[in-house]
Amino acid sequence: PGRPSYKIASIPADGIGPEVVSAGIQVLTTLAQALDEFDLNFEHFDWGSAYYREHGRYLPDDALERLKGCNAILFGAVGAPDIPDHISLWGLRLAICQPLQQYANVRPTRILRGISSPLSNCSRKDLDWVIVRENSEGEYAGHGGTSHLNEAWSVATEVSIFTRHGVERIMRFAFEMARSRPRKKLTIVTKSNAQRNGMVFWDLCAVKIAAEYPDVHWDKMLVDAMTTRMVLHPETIDTVVATNLHADILSDLAAALAGSIGIAPTSNLDPTGANPSMFEPIHGSAFDITGKGIANPVGTFWSSAEMLAWLGHREAANLLMESVENVTETGIKTLDLGGNNKTVEVTERVCQEIERLV
Numbered sequence: 001p002g003r004p005s006y007k008i009a010s011i012p013a014d015g016i017g018p019e020v021v022s023a024g025i026q027v028l029t030t031l032a033q034a035l036d037e038f039d040l041n042f043e044h045f046d047w048g049s050a051y052y053r054e055h056g057r058y059l060p061d062d063a064l065e066r067l068k069g070c071n072a073i074l075f076g077a078v079g080a081p082d083i084p085d086h087i088s089l090w091g092l093r094l095a096i097c098q099p100l101q102q103y104a105n106v107r108p109t110r111i112l113r114g115i116s117s118p119l120s121n122c123s124r125k126d127l128d129w130v131i132v133r134e135n136s137e138g139e140y141a142g143h144g145g146t147s148h149l150n151e152a153w154s155v156a157t158e159v160s161i162f163t164r165h166g167v168e169r170i171m172r173f174a175f176e177m178a179r180s181r182p183r184k185k186l187t188i189v190t191k192s193n194a195q196r197n198g199m200v201f202w203d204l205c206a207v208k209i210a211a212e213y214p215d216v217h218w219d220k221m222l223v224d225a226m227t228t229r230m231v232l233h234p235e236t237i238d239t240v241v242a243t244n245l246h247a248d249i250l251s252d253l254a255a256a257l258a259g260s261i262g263i264a265p266t267s268n269l270d271p272t273g274a275n276p277s278m279f280e281p282i283h284g285s286a287f288d289i290t291g292k293g294i295a296n297p298v299g300t301f302w303s304s305a306e307m308l309a310w311l312g313h314r315e316a317a318n319l320l321m322e323s324v325e326n327v328t329e330t331g332i333k334t335l336d337l338g339g340n341n342k343t344v345e346v347t348e349r350v351c352q353e354i355e356r357l358v
């Protein structure tokens with residue numbers, strides 16, 4: 001009695017998704033057994049591109065109801081070479097994130113022990129960021145249309161949507177995130193020089209919410225200048241908030257600067273707690289390495305740690321990351337990090353390390 005027990009939805013989906021999610025489940029199961037403080041029960045869903053080819057859609061009618069019955073979601077990646085990317089992304093991932101109002105996408109980046117940054121002068125203390133991505137509207141609101149397709153006068157629009165509700169809540173979330181970190185520093189990324197409506201409104205909402213956080217230092221930066229700052233002055237950055245599109249791009253850059261896209265985690269959070277949140281590595285289905293057993297599972301391990309922290313088990317999350325870094329530090333790494341270990345070898349070493357530490 002009183003022992004927490006969580007139902008975790010597992011949606012491995014496509015490409016290397018199943019390889020990294022099964023590695024993640026193995027590590028989480030080992031951790032839960034070793035700690036003996038809480039139970040994790042995984043419920044597996046076979047939604048993905050194979051399901052789509054069979055049923056003509058990515059999700060069954062009751063999908064959201066079934067997910068709402070879970071405490072959290074562990075997601076792999078969606079996308080297949082024979083299906084247009086907008087069909088797969090909107091069919092599965094966005095079809096979960098948007099209705100479940102997982103409006104805060106959180107992407108921490110730091111250089112793990114044993115991993116080096118491609119930036120020659122960047123040490124571990126110079127790069128420790130959290131990028132907060134607006135995850136419900138903006139450029140990915142799905143607002144737009146196509147007319148006269150295949151005619152010389154074809155036209156397509158993709159309208160960015162910025163609502164006061166949407167922008168204020170992500171700004172508040174970002175200021176809270178910045179406040180919770182030692183440096184209490186937030187950079188608001190914008191493009192209000194060229195995009196004079198939506199982005200100017202974004203800036204106005206930022207200024208309004210900033211007034212609620214006098215203890216947080218904040219600055220504003222145009223997104224193009226932000227890319228150079230990330231490369232040339234990484235130590236000046238702490239917490240960052242950006243739109244759906246801008247943060248999508250900046251966070252891939254951030255992952256690469258920390259060593260590889262294969263290590264980076266994402267949390268898709270519903271901060272209200274009304275719906276389960278979803279945790280996934282930031283990478284996609286990586287067709288080029290699917291089935292080779294060389295996918296880096298660290299992004300999924302880190303995402304799993306973020307999931308435990310969100311569920312209230314911060315110490316377990318720290319222990320998981322300590323184990324991961326103890327392993328990367330010994331040089332056990334996959335090809336993308338310059339190593340020669342397979343997914344299963346990294347996974348087994350992390351499990352051994354967990355058992356050793358507990």
Ligand code: NAI
Pocket residue numbers: 016020076077078079080085088089093261262263280282283284285286287288289294295296297299334336
């Ligand atoms: P990607 O992330 O799948 O691959 C980019 C490059 O990084 C590839 O060379 C790949 O081998 C490498 N890579 C990615 N993850 C890795 C890992 N864990 N270990 C080692 N190397 C890794 O991005 P790409 O090629 O743009 O997209 C492929 C498919 O994935 C597309 O269908 C795309 O729409 C989808 N996608 C899905 C996402 C999601 O489900 N959240 C996110 C990004 C892309």
Ligand code: MG
Pocket residue numbers: 248249252282
């Ligand atoms: Mg992306």
